[in-house]
Amino acid sequence: MNNDGQQITHQVYEDPDIVEGYIKRNANDPKQKDLVVSFSKTINGKKVLDLGCGPGHESYIFAELGFDVIGLDFSSEMIRRAKELKESNNKPSFIVGDMTKLNDYFAENQFDAIWASASLLHIRPTDIPATLGGMTSVAKNRAKIFIGLKGGKGTLLANEDKYGKKMQREFTLWSKEKCLSEVKQFGWKLDNFDSKEGSEFMGQPTQWLQFFFTVVK
DSSP: OOHHHHHHHHHHTTOHHHHHHHHHHHTTOHHHHHHHHHHHTTOOSSEEEEETOTTSHHHHHHHHTTOEEEEEESOHHHHHHHHHSOOOTTOOEEEEOOGGGGGGTSOTTOEEEEEEESOGGGSOGGGHHHHHHHHHHHEEEEEEEEEEEEBSSSEEEEEEOTTSSOEEEEEEOBOHHHHHHHHHTTTOEEEEEEEEEEEEETTEEEEEEEEEEEOOO
């Protein structure tokens, strides 16, 4: 992923109209809620990092389940909307931040779980080791990690209008083998893997790759 593509993607997520469209399309997905609830049952502890949290809809699900949640996203508009998304007796905290530099924001061994759903797909391949290394650092030993990725190969700049406005976003696409190869150096244990068909992307159904890991330090 080149810097121009990354900048284009960042600008998209700072557009209030697109963020509103994103919320309307994604904030009430029952399948995603079921996935959060299922993952939450594997967590031993209360501190959860929602990495690439977007407008925070999944952060609130974790919070409503009793977890102490911090959501981080690179988009200030996404974080602004997350803070006002809904009222909650256990409201998550939200910060604007760069997921390739997690140690700038968090202490080592801070989180019992990290939820990274559809977030690493916007990270340049050269930044993946720093991102995974940061996740390993801020996660506790035996922490649970979920990673949801878009299946495919290489990077591409996609032209879309599914959020009610024409936009371009750059994606890093993944295979199961690529993900396992990237995490191998950090000692994560694969607990489970699943592949699901999603909505149409570039004229074809999206293949979502779902990884469930345990951090081993």
